[in-house]
Amino acid sequence: MSKQPTVSDIARLAHVSPSTVSRVLTGSSRVHPAKSAAVRAAIEQLNFRPNLTARALSLGKSMVIGILTQSMMSQFYGELAQGIEEGLAGSGYQGVFASGHWESLDEQAALDILLARQVDGLIVLGGYHPDIDLRAINKQIPLIAVGRHIEGLEEHCIRVENASGSFQAVRHLIDLGHRRIAHISGIPSHLDACERQRGYTEALTSAGLAVDERLIVEGNFTEQSGLLALETLLARGSHFTAIFAANDQMAYGIRLGLYRRGLRVPDDISLVGFDDLLGSVYTTPPLTTVRQSMLEQGRQAACGLLRLLANEPPALPSITTELVIRETTARVRG
Amino acid sequence: MSKQPTVSDIARLAHVSPSTVSRVLTGSSRVHPAKSAAVRAAIEQLNFRPNLTARALSLGKSMVIGILTQSMMSQFYGELAQGIEEGLAGSGYQGVFASGHWESLDEQAALDILLARQVDGLIVLGGYHPDIDLRAINKQIPLIAVGRHIEGLEEHCIRVENASGSFQAVRHLIDLGHRRIAHISGIPSHLDACERQRGYTEALTSAGLAVDERLIVEGNFTEQSGLLALETLLARGSHFTAIFAANDQMAYGIRLGLYRRGLRVPDDISLVGFDDLLGSVYTTPPLTTVRQSMLEQGRQAACGLLRLLANEPPALPSITTELVIRETTARVRG
DNA sequence: TTGTACGCGTTATCAA
DNA sequence: TTGATAACGCGTACAA
Numbered sequence: 004m005s006k007q008p009t010v011s012d013i014a015r016l017a018h019v020s021p022s023t024v025s026r027v028l029t030g031s032s033r034v035h036p037a038k039s040a041a042v043r044a045a046i047e048q049l050n051f052r053p054n055l056t057a058r059a060l061s062l063g064k065s066m067v068i069g070i071l072t073q074s075m076m077s078q079f080y081g082e083l084a085q086g087i088e089e090g091l092a093g094s095g096y097q098g099v100f101a102s103g104h105w106e107s108l109d110e111q112a113a114l115d116i117l118l119a120r121q122v123d124g125l126i127v128l129g130g131y132h133p134d135i136d137l138r139a140i141n142k143q144i145p146l147i148a149v150g151r152h153i154e155g156l157e158e159h160c161i162r163v164e165n166a167s168g169s170f171q172a173v174r175h176l177i178d179l180g181h182r183r184i185a186h187i188s189g190i191p192s193h194l195d196a197c198e199r200q201r202g203y204t205e206a207l208t209s210a211g212l213a214v215d216e217r218l219i220v221e222g223n224f225t226e227q228s229g230l231l232a233l234e235t236l237l238a239r240g241s242h243f244t245a246i247f248a249a250n251d252q253m254a255y256g257i258r259l260g261l262y263r264r265g266l267r268v269p270d271d272i273s274l275v276g277f278d279d280l281l282g283s284v285y286t287t288p289p290l291t292t293v294r295q296s297m298l299e300q301g302r303q304a305a306c307g308l309l310r311l312l313a314n315e316p317p318a319l320p321s322i323t324t325e326l327v328i329r330e331t332t333a334r335v336r337g
Numbered sequence: 338m339s340k341q342p343t344v345s346d347i348a349r350l351a352h353v354s355p356s357t358v359s360r361v362l363t364g365s366s367r368v369h370p371a372k373s374a375a376v377r378a379a380i381e382q383l384n385f386r387p388n389l390t391a392r393a394l395s396l397g398k399s400m401v402i403g404i405l406t407q408s409m410m411s412q413f414y415g416e417l418a419q420g421i422e423e424g425l426a427g428s429g430y431q432g433v434f435a436s437g438h439w440e441s442l443d444e445q446a447a448l449d450i451l452l453a454r455q456v457d458g459l460i461v462l463g464g465y466h467p468d469i470d471l472r473a474i475n476k477q478i479p480l481i482a483v484g485r486h487i488e489g490l491e492e493h494c495i496r497v498e499n500a501s502g503s504f505q506a507v508r509h510l511i512d513l514g515h516r517r518i519a520h521i522s523g524i525p526s527h528l529d530a531c532e533r534q535r536g537y538t539e540a541l542t543s544a545g546l547a548v549d550e551r552l553i554v555e556g557n558f559t560e561q562s563g564l565l566a567l568e569t570l571l572a573r574g575s576h577f578t579a580i581f582a583a584n585d586q587m588a589y590g591i592r593l594g595l596y597r598r599g600l601r602v603p604d605d606i607s608l609v610g611f612d613d614l615l616g617s618v619y620t621t622p623p624l625t626t627v628r629q630s631m632l633e634q635g636r637q638a639a640c641g642l643l644r645l646l647a648n649e650p651p652a653l654p655s656i657t658t659e660l661v662i663r664e665t666t667a668r669v670r671g
Numbered sequence: 672t673t674g675t676a677c678g679c680g681t682t683a684t685c686a687a
Numbered sequence: 688t689t690g691a692t693a694a695c696g697c698g699t700a701c702a703a
Contacts, residue, residue, distance in 0.1 A: 009695095020674045020675080021675095021697080022673075022697095025697065025699080026673090028697090031699080035673085038672090038673085054697070055453045056695090058696080058697055059697095060391050060394055060696080061679055061698045063679070065390060075419045075422060076412075076416055081411070081415050082410055084410070085408070088436060097450055097454075099433050118386060121390050226619055258619065258621055259623070268621075282616055284593070286619075287593070343680055353689080355680090355681080356691080356692095357688090359681065359682055359683090360688095362682095363681095368688070369689085390679090391695090394695050395680075395681040395694075
């Protein structure tokens with residue numbers, strides 16, 4: 004249990020001063036090759052690791068990016084996290100995750116910890132945290148949001164072309180002959196949810212179909228809520244031949260509900276999701292869905308943040324969406 | 338962009354010394370109520386947050402737990418991570434994740450970062466890192482492993498009753514009348530994989546059934562490998578009516594392969610997985626699998642580490658397994 | 672090119 | 688009960 008060696012230990016062993024050791028560590032200035040070699044040897048010998056905590060304190064930069072997420076467990080946030088990691092790779096910055104569990108208090112606590120740890124930047128994944136607070140934080144450290152909107156900070160939010168994706172999805176169903184298409188929507192306070200519903204509505208009206216409010220049920224993006232929404236929908240007794248869910252997770256729940264009812268997909272009911280989570284290829288049958296690469300969004304968020312840290316504009320691109328047709332959709336039975 | 342306030346700022350505003358501020362912050366010793374109130378007021382007024390980096394340097398304790406994981410994206414690690422977070426909650430310790438992506442180099446780099454950040458403890462999730470290194474690290478800081486075995490550090494590894502779970506699963510298939518049961522195994526260097534295969538073998542032999550090597554195919558725990566293994570199995574042409582996969586992810590891949598071949602589950606082939614990932618309820622039909630709560634393992638790992646940090650023995654319990662029967666298994670067709 | 676001295680923000684020790 | 692001082696490990700002016 005001997006203590007970790009410090010620069011001083013290395014300096015002593017290499018017969019140089021601590022500052023010289025620091026110089027070879029950071030490469031901040033030229034040092035004599037011989038001394039440099041001696042230092043390297045000493046570092047090797049003592050298996051020395053610079054203490055990043057001390058370095059952070061000295062530099063006033065922690066080189067860590069805080070990521071405020073909601074759940075470590077969902078596929079959705081997992082893919083996002085993976086993308087962020089990829090985007091940060093090689094930048095010298097490390098990502099640190101803290102989760103809010105979709106609870107205001109936890110989210111506040113997680114954010115506090117991140118800020119107290121002196122993160123150099125912040126990526127906010129969804130969540131309920133008030134816009135005003137986030138705007139205030141953005142004055143202190145650069146901030147990027149994905150999966151949510153922040154009033155007045157639009158340039159710092161990854162934008163997804165939700166409406167066009169929804170439109171394509173519903174259009175696809177219409178092309179297959181479906182006329183009674185239900186929609187399980189997301190949380191209405193969520194911009195993405197609104198836009199997806201808008202795409203649904205527009206596709207219907209542009210095809211001359213009426214929007215039937217009885218075919219629209221609200222969910223909250225979880226599998227559970229999808230299943231529940233399906234029950235509600237069936238209980239209403241309105242006829243329909245296809246369902247467009249505002250995200251894949253709800254589509255999974257709906258799929259289970261249909262299975263339990265003995266309704267076949269796509270023979271009896273066609274089903275479309277949104278997100279194209281990795282798991283959507285492995286459902287049975289594989290899910291037709293709208294791709295909005297979460298990996299790509301994570302990467303873009305990370306890169307945008309790195310640009311902000313370099314005092315450049317975030318220059319976040321708009322994320323395009325693309326309908327991926329798999330086996331949960333079929334021509335409506337005559 | 339004004340700088341963050343420090344204890345000195347608070348001290349000045351409250352007309353006390355920095356030490357006193359520190360005292361009310363940590364509660365390390367009594368302070369006059371009036372002064373204490375003044376300090377609190379100043380903290381509130383300036384919205385002060387103690388700099389955890391500085392505190393860590395001063396204390397020699399970072400209050401962070403490093404978690405060396407392999408992928409942020411898979412459901413498997415997601416659930417584990419969630420459990421760890423829950424186990425750490427309220428302890429004052431924060432978890433920091435770094436992923437190795439199943440690559441030696443990345444894993445080494447991730448570990449280096451964690452150690453350089455002066456983590457107070459380490460949780461290793463799976464991975465290839467050599468036992469000898471981990472034993473060395475354990476001499477410096479407490480360490481717990483989950484999803485892997487470390488020679489000589491058995492007390493620090495979460496043990497799962499793999500064999501008994503496998504046994505139950507295969508026994509269940511036998512009870513349903515299956516006689517030709519295939520097994521898609523995991524990486525043979527992985528202890529869990531071996532034990533699960535052992536349970537499979539024992540269930541067969543204890544029922545007086547022969548173990549047919551032609552019905553055993555090796556996978557690597559990914560969905561992809563499950564699909565591939567199924568192809569191999571089918572190509573061999575041996576007859577079978579059920580498949581026991583060494584984990585759920587491979588079962589998903591197998592399920593897709595069967596679907597593509599037009600083989601119905603469970604009508605033509607029964608399928609059993611291992612893990613009971615959250616997604617396994619939402620496959621169609623829901624997957625019969627062996628539960629080894631990942632959440633529980635994460636929690637136990639965290640609690641064990643906290644005990645180590647308190648200089649107590651880790652006292653890690655053995656994780657029990659339980660067969661969860663869902664709709665992917667059925668009586669063999671006469 | 673190298674070494675000395677100081678600062679980063681906090682806590683612990685000690686003396687008052 | 689309080690305040691001054693030193694220390695944590697590192698980077699960097701500044702002087703040599």
